[in-house]
Amino acid sequence: MAIPASDIKFAGSIPTLYDEYLVPLIFEVYAAETAPRVAALAPSRVLETAAGTGVVTRAMARVLPASVELIATDLNQPMLDRAAATGTQRPVQWQQADAMKLPFEDASFDVVVCQFGAMFFPDKSAAYAETRRVLRPGGAFVFAVWDRIEDNEFADVSTQALATLFPSDPPRFMARVAHGYYERQVIERDLAKAEFTTSPGFETITARSRAASPRVAALAYCQGTPLRNEIEARSGSLTEATAVCEEALAHRFGAGPIDGRIQAHIVTARR
Numbered sequence: 001m002a003i004p005a006s007d008i009k010f011a012g013s014i015p016t017l018y019d020e021y022l023v024p025l026i027f028e029v030y031a032a033e034t035a036p037r038v039a040a041l042a043p044s045r046v047l048e049t050a051a052g053t054g055v056v057t058r059a060m061a062r063v064l065p066a067s068v069e070l071i072a073t074d075l076n077q078p079m080l081d082r083a084a085a086t087g088t089q090r091p092v093q094w095q096q097a098d099a100m101k102l103p104f105e106d107a108s109f110d111v112v113v114c115q116f117g118a119m120f121f122p123d124k125s126a127a128y129a130e131t132r133r134v135l136r137p138g139g140a141f142v143f144a145v146w147d148r149i150e151d152n153e154f155a156d157v158s159t160q161a162l163a164t165l166f167p168s169d170p171p172r173f174m175a176r177v178a179h180g181y182y183e184r185q186v187i188e189r190d191l192a193k194a195e196f197t198t199s200p201g202f203e204t205i206t207a208r209s210r211a212a213s214p215r216v217a218a219l220a221y222c223q224g225t226p227l228r229n230e231i232e233a234r235s236g237s238l239t240e241a242t243a244v245c246e247e248a249l250a251h252r253f254g255a256g257p258i259d260g261r262i263q264a265h266i267v268t269a270r271r
Contacts (some may be wrong), residue, residue: 005083009032015082017224019053025154025220026262027055027116029207030144033266034060034115048072049099049131049134050117060113061088075120081151090156099127107136114143116220116264119181128194128269135271141196145187146171146268147204149179153260154209154249158221161248162231171230180232182265191269201268209262214249217258 019246024234033054038046042165046064051057051072060070074080097103099114101120112131121127131141136268149156181187184202211217221227222242229242231241254259 012078013077014224014226014228015053015076018079019082019086019217021051021216021220022224023055025211025217026152026209027052029203029209029262030115030264030266031056031059032093033205034061034113034142034144037266037268038111038113038142039063041111041142043068045069045109046071046111046113047102047104047109047134048113049102050074050114050119051083051094051095052079052115052232053078054086054088056113056115057083057092058086060090061090061092066090069093071095073099073102076098100130102130102134103184104134106133107135107139110136110139111246112139112141114141116144116146116178117241118143118145119177119179121126124181124190125193128191128196132194132196132271137269137271141269141271142266144264146179147180147263147265149175149180151261151263152179152204153252154211155179155259156212156218157219157226157248157252157260158218158245161245162222162227162241166234166236169234170236171227171228173225173227178225184265187265187267191267196269196271198270200270204263205266206261206263209260211258214246214253214255214258215242217249217260218245 038060052072057072074096075098077096080094080096112135123268146152159174219242222245231238
C-alpha cells in the first residue's frame with residue numbers, strides 16, 4: 001500500500017526541530033516506559049526500528065548492560081545523523097534500514113523495539129512479518145503507538161486550529177497518520193497476519209505533555225513533524241500556521257507553561 005512521500009519525509013530542519021521540541025514534549029516519557037520493559041526481557045541483542053533521533057535508543061543504552069548489542073535503525077538518514085551526533089553513553093550501532101525489508105539474518109535478535117514508528121509502515125503486517133523473521137524463537141516485539149487524537153490534547157487542538165486556516169483542505173497528518181493506528185482489534189489482526197500467534201500484551205498508558213509555552217508546542221507540531229510538509233504543500237505560511245496553533249493552544253491551556261494529556265499503547269508480541 002503506497003503512502004504519500006511527505007508522510008515519511010523527515011529532512012531539512014525537521015530532525016533538529018523534532019529533537020529539540022517534540023522529543024521532550026511527547027516522546028521522552030514513553031521512552032522511559034519502554035526501556036525498562038526491554039531490559040526486563042534480559043536480551044543479548046536488540047534491534048530498534050524507526051529509531052528517529054534516538055530517544056528510546058538513549059534510554060535503552062542507560063538501562064541495558066554493556067554486553068547487550070544494540071542496533072538502532074531508521075528509514076531517514078538525517079534522523080540517524082542527528083541521533084549519532086547527540087550520542088549515547090555507551091556504543092550503539094546506527095544503521096539506515098527500511099523496516100519493510102530489514103538487512104539482517106533470520107532469528108538474529110532477542111528483542112525488536114519500535115516506538116511510534118508502526119503508524120508509518122505502508123503495510124503493517126508485512127513490516128511485522130519482517131520483525132518476526134529476525135526474532136529468535138521466544139523473542140519479543142515491543143512497540144508503541146499513539147492512541148486516538150482526542151486523547152492527545154496538544155495534537156488535537158493544533159489540528160483543529162489548522163482546519164480554520166485551511167478550511168477547504170485541512171492538514172490531517174496528525175489525525176490520519178500519527179494518531180490513525182490505535183484500535184486494538186486492528187493491531188491484533190495485523191500481528192496475526194504476520195504469524196504472531198499468541199495474544200499480545202496491550203498496555204494503555206496516559207501521561208502528561210508539558211511545554212514551556214504554547215509557542216514551543218506549536219513549533220514542535222508545525223515545524224518538527226511531517227505536518228510541516230502538508231502545510232507547505234498547501235502554499236501556506238509556516239510562520240502563520242505556527243502562530244495560529246500557538247494562539248489556539250494559549251486559548252485552551254494558558255499563555256505560560258502548558259500541560260496536556262497524552263495517551264499511547266505499548267504492545268508486546270512474542271514470536
